[in-house]
Amino acid sequence: MKGIPQQAEVKANTKVKVSNLANTRKRSDYFWAYLMIAPTMLGLMIFYLWPILQTFYYSFTEWGAFGQYEWTGLDNYKRMFEDSNLIKSFKNTGIYIIFTVPIGIFLSILVAVLLNQKIKGKSVYRTLYFLPVITMPAAIAMVWKWLYNSDYGLLNYLLSLIGIKGPQWVSDPKIALYSLIAVAIWSGIGYNMVIFLSGLQGIPRTYYEAAEMDGAGPIRVFFKITLPLLSPVIFFVSIMSLIGAFQVFDLIFMMIGKSSTALENTQSIVYLFYQHAFVLNDKGYAAAIAVLLLIVILIITAIQFVLQKKWVHYD
Amino acid sequence: MERARQLVTSKTFLIHFILILGSVAMVVPFLWMILTSLKTYAESIHVPPVIFPDKFQWGNYKEIFELLPFFKFMLNTLIITIVRTVGQVFLCSLAAYAFARIEFPGRNFLFLLALAVLMVPGQVFLLPQYMIMVKLGWLNTLQAVIVPGLFSAFGTFLLRQFFMGLPKELEEAARLDGCNHFQIYWKIMLPLAKPGLVALGIFTTLWSWNELMWPMIVNSSPESMTLSVGLSSLQGQYLTNYPILMAGSFLAILPMLVLFIILQKQFIEGIAVTGGK
Numbered sequence: 001m002k003g004i005p006q007q008a009e010v011k012a013n014t015k016v017k018v019s020n021l022a023n024t025r026k027r028s029d030y031f032w033a034y035l036m037i038a039p040t041m042l043g044l045m046i047f048y049l050w051p052i053l054q055t056f057y058y059s060f061t062e063w064g065a066f067g068q069y070e071w072t073g074l075d076n077y078k079r080m081f082e083d084s085n086l087i088k089s090f091k092n093t094g095i096y097i098i099f100t101v102p103i104g105i106f107l108s109i110l111v112a113v114l115l116n117q118k119i120k121g122k123s124v125y126r127t128l129y130f131l132p133v134i135t136m137p138a139a140i141a142m143v144w145k146w147l148y149n150s151d152y153g154l155l156n157y158l159l160s161l162i163g164i165k166g167p168q169w170v171s172d173p174k175i176a177l178y179s180l181i182a183v184a185i186w187s188g189i190g191y192n193m194v195i196f197l198s199g200l201q202g203i204p205r206t207y208y209e210a211a212e213m214d215g216a217g218p219i220r221v222f223f224k225i226t227l228p229l230l231s232p233v234i235f236f237v238s239i240m241s242l243i244g245a246f247q248v249f250d251l252i253f254m255m256i257g258k259s260s261t262a263l264e265n266t267q268s269i270v271y272l273f274y275q276h277a278f279v280l281n282d283k284g285y286a287a288a289i290a291v292l293l294l295i296v297i298l299i300i301t302a303i304q305f306v307l308q309k310k311w312v313h314y315d
Numbered sequence: 316m317e318r319a320r321q322l323v324t325s326k327t328f329l330i331h332f333i334l335i336l337g338s339v340a341m342v343v344p345f346l347w348m349i350l351t352s353l354k355t356y357a358e359s360i361h362v363p364p365v366i367f368p369d370k371f372q373w374g375n376y377k378e379i380f381e382l383l384p385f386f387k388f389m390l391n392t393l394i395i396t397i398v399r400t401v402g403q404v405f406l407c408s409l410a411a412y413a414f415a416r417i418e419f420p421g422r423n424f425l426f427l428l429a430l431a432v433l434m435v436p437g438q439v440f441l442l443p444q445y446m447i448m449v450k451l452g453w454l455n456t457l458q459a460v461i462v463p464g465l466f467s468a469f470g471t472f473l474l475r476q477f478f479m480g481l482p483k484e485l486e487e488a489a490r491l492d493g494c495n496h497f498q499i500y501w502k503i504m505l506p507l508a509k510p511g512l513v514a515l516g517i518f519t520t521l522w523s524w525n526e527l528m529w530p531m532i533v534n535s536s537p538e539s540m541t542l543s544v545g546l547s548s549l550q551g552q553y554l555t556n557y558p559i560l561m562a563g564s565f566l567a568i569l570p571m572l573v574l575f576i577i578l579q580k581q582f583i584e585g586i587a588v589t590g591g592k
Contacts, residue, residue, distance in 0.1 A: 032496035033419040040410035041425060043466030048432045051443030058442060111337060114330050127579060128338045131345060134575045134582070136525040138546040139564035143348045146557050152360045154347055186340065191586060198587035247436055250527045254547055273438050278532055283442055290438045297436055
């Protein structure tokens with residue numbers, strides 16, 4: 001008879017012990033978790049999250065010559081509407097995006113589809129197309145400026161062979177932006193091609209075999225099978241390309257001279273941001289440009305997410 | 316049968332034709348860079364162009380080092396790239412492990428905070444980051460480029476995906492053996508997440524080596540300049556001497572080129588992995 005309460009006692013004890021154990025385990029979990037995320041979270045807060053708030057704050061201020069600033073309310077934002085340079089930079093960036101994103105995606109899908117066939121030398125092609133991806137934009141800009149050189153450049157020489165007098169690729173205000181666009185497309189194909197290629201390889205062979213049995217030609221197969229099944233990847237790439245294109249800076253900075261007549265027709269939103277922030281010491285206005293850029297990118301990304309329902313197929 | 320075979324060969328021919336055309340467009344700028352870098356100035360502006368220089372002008376490469384502290388630039392870029400890459404992969408993997416494998420109060424909120432950084436274009440951080448560097452007195456030091464680059468929302472997000480995909484049994488067994496979370500992370504999880512670590516490492520290396528705007532903003536003295544910034548300054552000073560400019564450009568891209576040739580598979584898989592998910 002005495003044994004039973006003892007047993008119960010033991011049970012109760014183990015229960016306490018187990019829950020104690022669970023508690024210590026939990027406490028140790030929390031300890032390690034916070035310790036492990038601490039460096040990254042602190043770093044992100046100091047160098048990234050807090051700066052977001054600060055940029056918002058700065059966008060309502062005006063800066064003096066010695067780094068002092070004062071609150072000026074919405075002045076910077078009002079100023080934007082009258083700033084023809086800013087309006088122009090939006091137009092330039094818009095043209096840049098409209099050309100680089102769709103053409104870049106089209107060409108990289110084309111290359112990826114061709115590389116996904118049964119052909120020899122795949123890895124050689126892949127390597128060559130990928131070269132610009134690993135190359136420093138400053139060096140890319142430099143070599144293209146040389147190829148584009150109107151007097152001694154290779155491009156105009158090749159054109160002269162077929163009797164065309166080549167233009168001034170980077171100094172003619174009407175052409176310069178399109179010359180930059182060509183370089184941007186050239187340097188981006190390899191990156192997107194690799195993503196599309198891995199997307200294509202994820203499409204099960206059986207789909208193609210079934211289509212072949214039905215006697216569908218390659219064009220039909222591409223539009224009825226490849227494109228719909230690749231659409232989630234196309235959506236991802238288009239979002240990333242668009243965000244990247246919005247932030248174009250390096251190419252313009254390196255290829256278009258600071259006093260070039262083509263600058264007005266090529267400078268992007270980020271170029272203008274850089275000018276105001278670090279050359280003209282007009283940091284309040286620069287912050288307002290950065291905020292505007294953030295808002296525009298968020299809106300356009302949101303629109304893409306809404307539109308995707310119409311064309312992206314998820315199984 | 317014969318017709319079918321002909322169709323296949325003409326199809327293969329067309330594919331190769333298009334791919335070769337594209338390859339030429341990809342490679343010619345690089346070949347032209349190398350060829351120009353070995354020409355005399357007179358050869359470089361000769362019309363019609365001289366394709367192969369009469370004599371390879373290796374002196375152009377020597378001249379780069381005399382015109383600019385090019386060696387210093389390379390060293391700076393190398394140090395920045397290595398510290399950023401190692402540091403970022405380590406810190407991101409630590410945080411990613413905790414976010415993926417441990418339950419703790421505030422986990423979702425903190426992870427959302429990190430994700431918020433991912434949504435914001437880089438220019439939004441730049442001004443305040445610059446002000447921080449001014450306050451710390453870090454302008455024209457290597458740590459001005461290194462320290463903000465140690466923390467990455469993208470890297471944390473990427474590696475968290477990797478850690479989430481690993482089986483739960485592994486760590487249960489390790490915990491029964493009395494391992495703490497750091498030991499599990501270090502001994503079990505890290506080796507398994509290697510493809511993710513390599514992918515992030517490659518990304519960070521490429522990014523650090525090639526970046527222009529931030530190093531240009533914080534480091535304008537030759538002592539702490541990176542290659543990208545050095546190249547852009549070279550352009551201002553020696554605007555028309557293309558053999559010199561091309562020699563500098565080629566030297567600047569050479570290390571990444573060599574790395575790419577050695578680690579080709581990892582580069583391409585790394586990008587496919589981050590893009591496909």
